Amino acid sequence: MTPQHGEPETQTLGALVHQLSEQIPGLVRSEIRLAQAEVAEKGRHVGIGIGMFGAAGLLGFLSLASFVAAAILGLAQVVDGWLAALIVAVVLLGATAVAGLLGKGQVSEATPPAPERAIDGIKEDIATMKGDHHG
Known part of the structure; x- marks a missing residue:
């Protein structure tokens, strides 16, 4: 039976799946091109x-x-120029030393960089799965 004017053409499920399988690669390629263009634009910014x-x-x-x-x-204006430069240099050197010591303290708190609590948790999970209940 052929479709009349104005009636939708009916296709078998197999034909629809075949059409879809032919269109998906093109759709995926166009989405990948869009993603590449978007990443390039964001990278430029x-x-x-x-x-x-x-x-x-x-x-x-x-x-x-x-x-x-x-x-x-x-x-x-108050002392000789060389003394003024020396005073400012000593103050800056002191500020440098304080900032360096504070930074060293922060770095030492972060070492070792491995996530120790997470690693311990994973070890406990593995031990539990193996049946070792030393907990």
Whole structure:
């Protein structure tokens, strides 16, 4: 029986599955191309953002250097210029030492970097599965 005008054409389930199997690879390829384009666009934005963070860091460093120069020049109004520079350098060296010691303390708290509690939990799970109930 052939379909009349206006009636939908009926297809067997096998024919529909065959059509679907032919269309899926093309659909997957187009989705992969879309994903690649999206990742490339996001990567471009990340690159620009990292460059701007770098510029901000450099400008921040130059600002800090300007403040140090201003501190030396201001202190030079009270004492000789060489002594003003020496005083500011000693203060900066002290701040460097404090920051270094605080950073060392933070790093030592994070070592070893392995997730020890998670590893212990996995070991306990394995022991439980093996039937070792030493708990």
